[in-house]
Amino acid sequence: MASTWKSSIPILLWFVALAVLKWAGLTEIFYTHLLIAVGWFLLIPLLTEAGVTKGITQWIQKAGILAMFSAAFGLAGFTLLETGTWWQWIVDIGLLASGFFAMIGALLGFFKWD
Numbered sequence: 001m002a003s004t005w006k007s008s009i010p011i012l013l014w015f016v017a018l019a020v021l022k023w024a025g026l027t028e029i030f031y032t033h034l035l036i037a038v039g040w041f042l043l044i045p046l047l048t049e050a051g052v053t054k055g056i057t058q059w060i061q062k063a064g065i066l067a068m069f070s071a072a073f074g075l076a077g078f079t080l081l082e083t084g085t086w087w088q089w090i091v092d093i094g095l096l097a098s099g100f101f102a103m104i105g106a107l108l109g110f111f112k113w114d
Helices: 009-024 030-050 054-080 086-111
Strands: none
Touching: 009 030, 030 054, 030 086, 054 086
8 A cells, every 4th residue: 555645745744844943943942852753643644554564653653752751851841940951861862762763663664564
């Protein structure tokens, strides 16, 4: 089963929103971290339509959930705490782990494509 251009419109709009945030100079705050999580979740229907297994989409879901928690912790740290580095480290490690989970899903998809 192949993806159509109509089913890829949400992910294309996601790229447009990311480009607008980059153009506006808002790429280092909560919005970009939230947009990363939304991007992982928007990728799941495309992968399902392309025919990947459920285990692969579960890795992408784990990546999205971890990115969402990382964005929420970053917002709480930004609004409630003074500027410091310890909470920024947690946010960065969460986003790196999110990318790692997505990479595991991509590697599994590469080797076990149905």
